[in-house]
Amino acid sequence: MIAEFLRRFRKKSPWVLHYNAGSCNGCDIEILASLAPKYDLERLGIRNTGNPKQSDIFLVTGPVTQRSRERLVELYTQIPEPKVVVACGSCTCTGGVFRGMYGSEDGIDRYIPVDVYIGGCAPHPEQIIDGLVQALEILEKKSKNVEQPKKLMGKISERDGGIDKTNMAGKL
Ligand code: SF4
Numbered sequence: 068m069i070a071e072f073l074r075r076f077r078k079k080s081p082w083v084l085h086y087n088a089g090s091c092n093g094c095d096i097e098i099l100a101s102l103a104p105k106y107d108l109e110r111l112g113i114r115n116t117g118n119p120k121q122s123d124i125f126l127v128t129g130p131v132t133q134r135s136r137e138r139l140v141e142l143y144t145q146i147p148e149p150k151v152v153v154a155c156g157s158c159t160c161t162g163g164v165f166r167g168m169y170g171s172e173d174g175i176d177r178y179i180p181v182d183v184y185i186g187g188c189a190p191h192p193e194q195i196i197d198g199l200v201q202a203l204e205i206l207e208k209k210s211k212n213v214e215q216p217k218k219l220m221g222k223i224s225e226r227d228g229g230i231d232k233t234n235m236a237g238k239l
Pocket residue numbers: 089090091092093094095128129130155156157158159163164187188189190
């Protein structure tokens with residue numbers, strides 16, 4: 068019951084952590100444009116946050132520089148499951164114009180798994196919104212997958228006469 072409640076509202080109000088992994092700022096400006104009143108990303112309930120522990124979607128720009136890769140992985144590990152990673156811009160997907168350069172890591176999927184790729188240099192706000200809508204669908208699917216083992220554990224525990232810790236709050 069509580070899990071169902073959380074899943075419904077997570078999709079309606081996902082929080083996004085935006086990280087610049089060495090971008091030229093072009094993609095970041097387009098992200099800001101999509102949050103501004105003209106495109107109004109917040110109408111989908113999407114909020115930009117600075118705290119990885121409260122985030123659902125990790126939105127990354129830039130080709131990943133050698134100086135930013137550690138932070139990238141650190142932030143990724145701090146975001147709780149279920150989480151969705153969105154690579155925003157050609158640089159983040161493949162290295163783009165920085166591909167092969169001495170300080171560039173040629174995209175984020177060498178370091179963290181990516182769920183949605185948004186191409187373009189820089190991507191248009193409409194593309195960013197489209198990518199984030201795809202991320203919402205993936206987030207909902209991942210939420211269901213995270214809950215399944217918990218439900219299964221609850222059934223096993225009840226059958227064996229053990230204590231079911233998965234729904235303690237609901238039972239009180
Ligand atoms: S994709 Fe283009 S706009 Fe975005 S960070 Fe790379 S060079 Fe800049």
